[in-house]
Amino acid sequence: MLASSGKSSRIVYNFLKKDFPKLEIIIEQPPGKWKMVKNRAKKLGWPTVFGQLVFQIFTVRWTDFRGKKRLFKIFEKYELDDSPIPENKIFRVPSVNSPEAISKIKNAAADVILVNGTRIISKKTLASTDTKFINTHLGITPNYRGVHGGYWALAKNDRKNFGATVHLVDSGVDTGGILKRVFAEPTDRDNFSTYPTLQLAAALPEIKNALLEVANHSENVLSPPDGVSQLWYHPTIFQYLKNRIFKGVR
DSSP states (O other), X not given: OEEOSSHHHHHHHHHHTTTOTTOOEEEEOOOOHHHHHHHHHHHHOHHHHHHHHHIIIIIHHHHHHHTHHHHHHHHHHHTOOOOOOOXXXXXXXXXXXXXXXXXXXXXXXOSOEEEESOSOOOHHHHTTOSSOEEXXXXXXXXXXXXXXXXXXXXXXXXXXXXXXXXXXXXXXXXOSOEEEEEEOOOOTTOOTTTHHHHHHHHHHXXXXXXXXXXXXXXXXXXXXXXXXXXXXXXXXXHHHHHHHHHHOOO
């Protein structure tokens, strides 16, 4: 695995470890927050980024608090486990694109590489091995690329496309060939903070299936769904309030 150090990586690792006892994980350090903010501002402009930051600082804390009981129920229903990954299974690197990561990937002789929550993987890293990279995206691609695909599907009155995609990794942003699509049904108790865990929980069995198929060279690339390919970002506080008040999307 190539992964971030977050909860979703722990959930995926613990789900897969029984079926893949040789599973090892490369964990990158998170990118600098100020650098991420500046890069985002270059693309979207400072007013939009300011609105996103206000949303993340204040509203997400509130949805985290409101979603605690529902999150517990999701963990219970899907038997999720986010206990710590054993340190002897972890190889820590500054970035998945660092020389240390590339060297580890070259020497691993892996059958398949699973990506979870990392920064964009560079062409150099992808070209460092003939092994295929696959990623689980919490949204239906290519319609909901980027972040918070489940939330944006609901905000766009596209409830049927609340789900996740397991796809091959290429040099684009969530643009690789689609291996699996998984759909989930959010309840009226779900909100912005619980949507991703619900999507991931539904996708776990198909992540395992995709790993086995790619490792055995029997994968099947699906046709993209109807709709427009679009890259989505964090909502601003104004977008969130509008979607909550007028569409009931929490």
